[in-house]
Amino acid sequence: ENAEPSLPPKAENFRIPPALPAVAAIPSRTTKHPNPNPSPNPPPPFLQFSIFDIHAAMVRELRADSFYARLRAAAAAAAAVSSASASPLLILPSAADADSLCALRILAHVLSADSVRFSVYPVASTADAAELLASFSGATASSPLSPPPLCVLLINWGARSDLLRGILPRGSTAFVVDSHRPVNLRNLAAGNDRVIVLFTADDERAADLSYDFDASSLADASDLTAEGDADDDHLRASEEEESDTSDYDSGAEGGRRKRRWASDDAEADGDDPVRLFGRLRREYYRLGTFHGKPSGCLMYDLAHALRRNTNELLWLACVSLTDQFVHERITNERYQDAGMELEQHINGSGNLDPSGVGSVVTLKDGTRIRAPETSRIAYEDEPRLMLLREWTLFDSMVCSSYVATRLKTWSDNGLKKLKLLLARMGFPLADCQKGFQYMSMEVKRKMRDEFDRFLPEYGLTEFYYRSFLRVHGYKSKVCAADVVYGVTALLECMSAESNDSKECSAAEQFWVAYSALSPSNVDQLQKGMQSAIEIQRAILRQGSSAITKSGFIRSAKKFRWVKLDDPVDTSKLCHPQALTKFCFFLMDALKERGARTKPLVCACLGREPEKVLVVGVWGKPRLGAVQGNSFGNAFRSAAGEIGADYFHDMFESSWIVLDVVAVSSFMIRLTEKL
Numbered sequence: 001e002n003a004e005p006s007l008p009p010k011a012e013n014f015r016i017p018p019a020l021p022a023v024a025a026i027p028s029r030t031t032k033h034p035n036p037n038p039s040p041n042p043p044p045p046f047l048q049f050s051i052f053d054i055h056a057a058m059v060r061e062l063r064a065d066s067f068y069a070r071l072r073a074a075a076a077a078a079a080a081v082s083s084a085s086a087s088p089l090l091i092l093p094s095a096a097d098a099d100s101l102c103a104l105r106i107l108a109h110v111l112s113a114d115s116v117r118f119s120v121y122p123v124a125s126t127a128d129a130a131e132l133l134a135s136f137s138g139a140t141a142s143s144p145l146s147p148p149p150l151c152v153l154l155i156n157w158g159a160r161s162d163l164l165r166g167i168l169p170r171g172s173t174a175f176v177v178d179s180h181r182p183v184n185l186r187n188l189a190a191g192n193d194r195v196i197v198l199f200t201a202d203d204e205r206a207a208d209l210s211y212d213f214d215a216s217s218l219a220d221a222s223d224l225t226a227e228g229d230a231d232d233d234h235l236r237a238s239e240e241e242e243s244d245t246s247d248y249d250s251g252a253e254g255g256r257r258k259r260r261w262a263s264d265d266a267e268a269d270g271d272d273p274v275r276l277f278g279r280l281r282r283e284y285y286r287l288g289t290f291h292g293k294p295s296g297c298l299m300y301d302l303a304h305a306l307r308r309n310t311n312e313l314l315w316l317a318c319v320s321l322t323d324q325f326v327h328e329r330i331t332n333e334r335y336q337d338a339g340m341e342l343e344q345h346i347n348g349s350g351n352l353d354p355s356g357v358g359s360v361v362t363l364k365d366g367t368r369i370r371a372p373e374t375s376r377i378a379y380e381d382e383p384r385l386m387l388l389r390e391w392t393l394f395d396s397m398v399c400s401s402y403v404a405t406r407l408k409t410w411s412d413n414g415l416k417k418l419k420l421l422l423a424r425m426g427f428p429l430a431d432c433q434k435g436f437q438y439m440s441m442e443v444k445r446k447m448r449d450e451f452d453r454f455l456p457e458y459g460l461t462e463f464y465y466r467s468f469l470r471v472h473g474y475k476s477k478v479c480a481a482d483v484v485y486g487v488t489a490l491l492e493c494m495s496a497e498s499n500d501s502k503e504c505s506a507a508e509q510f511w512v513a514y515s516a517l518s519p520s521n522v523d524q525l526q527k528g529m530q531s532a533i534e535i536q537r538a539i540l541r542q543g544s545s546a547i548t549k550s551g552f553i554r555s556a557k558k559f560r561w562v563k564l565d566d567p568v569d570t571s572k573l574c575h576p577q578a579l580t581k582f583c584f585f586l587m588d589a590l591k592e593r594g595a596r597t598k599p600l601v602c603a604c605l606g607r608e609p610e611k612v613l614v615v616g617v618w619g620k621p622r623l624g625a626v627q628g629n630s631f632g633n634a635f636r637s638a639a640g641e642i643g644a645d646y647f648h649d650m651f652e653s654s655w656i657v658l659d660v661v662a663v664s665s666f667m668i669r670l671t672e673k674l
Contacts, residue, residue: 074151097156099296107302159180160178321339339379385402389436421455488528541569553590614657
């Protein structure tokens with residue numbers, strides 16, 4: 001039913017209708033959390049007006065349907081001046097995560113329904129995207145002719161970059177759907193009419209990290225000072241200079257110190273709007289990186305507003321939200337709020353069967369039989385056991401991060417404790433070591449009650465969480481988290497034998513993962529799930545080695561760091577998402593051992609010769625936090641000061657790739673900065 005771009009990645013060409021019908025936007029049901037750290041000094045008048053007062057600027061869109069209307073208008077304008085064979089709309093999705101895949105599939109369905117021609121080109125880095133756009137613009141240094149205008153849609157990247165500086169060709173317009181925060185202020189400024197960001201007000205007010213001022217108003221205040229038009233490197237230098245003397249403690253005392261410093265700065269600024277603007281701008285970026293509403297959920301809101309939503313698109317929105325949750329990008333509270341909103345969509349789409357007996361069909365002879373449910377979405381509590389339906393209960397409990405870090409299942413004592421737990425619950429070990437689909441039905445029925453009864457004794461007090469499942473006929477269920485694990489593994493399982501560039505490999509894997517999201521391609525998804533199982537086993541092996549071996553984990557004043565050089569497991573963990581999962585596993589394990597919580601940096605030998613992938617994790621998002629992930633600025637500054645060649649991988653500033661010879665000096669400089 002969904003329109004899928006063919007391989008190579010170009011969608012079919014469609015005729016563009018003349019107009020888009022006006023549709024009312026969905027009212028948001030997201031709970032708005034109060035700001036836990038109110039500023040003692042209110043912002044000046046030039047930052048106090050409402051975000052809706054600047055909607056006339058039309059640089060950021062506050063509703064998905066109005067954003068889409070502008071996108072269609074820009075694509076139509078591009079089609080009028082481009083050749084008949086060229087697509088008027090170029091879509092450049094990030095090849096980094098499942099959220100990007102889900103957003104693309106939903107948007108492809110909507111665009112195809114409106115007969116909008118488009119082409120899709122997955123990208124893995126900002127440099128690759130800039131090179132691709134330059135090739136489409138046809139502009140060269142020796143050509144005085146103006147390049148043809150491009151209409152470009154960026155999915156899950158671009159919001160944090162200044163798109164007008166070296167990325168977007170002249171005369172082109174970029175539409176941005178991105179969950180990365182903070183949004184670059186230049187992209188939000190009223191004077192920038194070439195970048196349109198889908199920036200929903202309700203979502204920003206409910207963000208995990210909140211500002212004491214309106215970011216959109218701050219962006220529009222850039223004309224108060226020349227700094228608003230200055231080079232970004234100058235701003236970064238001032239940010240990094242202040243970050244050298246700032247306290248990175250995310251605890252309560254650290255928050256009180258930061259608020260006290262902010263109060264002192266505000267008093268020093270007085271009534272000078274230029275100085276105040278500069279201070280607020282530095283505060284805006286110094287908070288660090290975090291994530292907003294998933295792009296897939298934003299695109300489902302669009303489909304719902306246009307009345308083109310289907311069960312398939314709703315399932316993609318569920319997967320998109322779960323992707324942020326399982327990869328620790330949003331808080332539990334925000335996941336629950338967004339999950340309740342999706343549950344209301346599920347209820348309204350006829351997915352629930354209160355009787356629990358499914359559809360009943362009457363045959364010609366009067367016989368009534370139960371018909372299989374072809375595709376139904378359900379929500380229920382799911383155990384924190386990774387890929388349980390594709391694994392065994394025993395292995396899933398041994399390797400899942402939530403259980404392994406608390407029971408220490410990598411040790412003999414931990415395995416004995418787990419086996420004793422299963423025996424106390426009355427689960428035969430032989431049965432638990434069978435594939436889950438072959439387990440005794442009696443054990444499956446008893447699992448929830450027995451888990452609730454015994455697991456709190458072992459510190460597993462949050463073993464269940466609200467999740468989404470999809471039912472295909474009489475087959476076994478598949479939960480959204482398992483889909484995320486499988487698709488993410490497919491995205492990162494690039495062929496080691498490939499002689500093509502990294503960008504080509506990323507694009508190839510993007511389309512493999514894209515096809516795995518189709519209900520008709522379950523076999524491909526299961527391959528990804530098996531790869532995810534191997535990655536999780538590698539995380540357990542390397543995590544246990546790091547914890548049990550003396551000197552494996554090194555500690556600096558403000559963070560810990562570890563280097564992985566095992567050739568067997570580095571081939572599985574040398575990808576950003578996998579290495580980030582390893583960092584969270586290690587942080588949880590250290591916390592259970594009583595160690596003080598600190599940010600963690602992990603270096604792992606990369607796929608490319610003589611390259612090292614470095615990932616920085618600040619900690620799990622929590623409601624009321626005063627600091628996001630600040631490793632991005634620190635990484636860039638440390639690498640620049642030692643003169644190392646580097647690039648940020650997959651659009652995350654806290655993922656950086658360095659030469660092997662530069663790692664030691666990089667870590668020394670990073671230790672000095674933090």
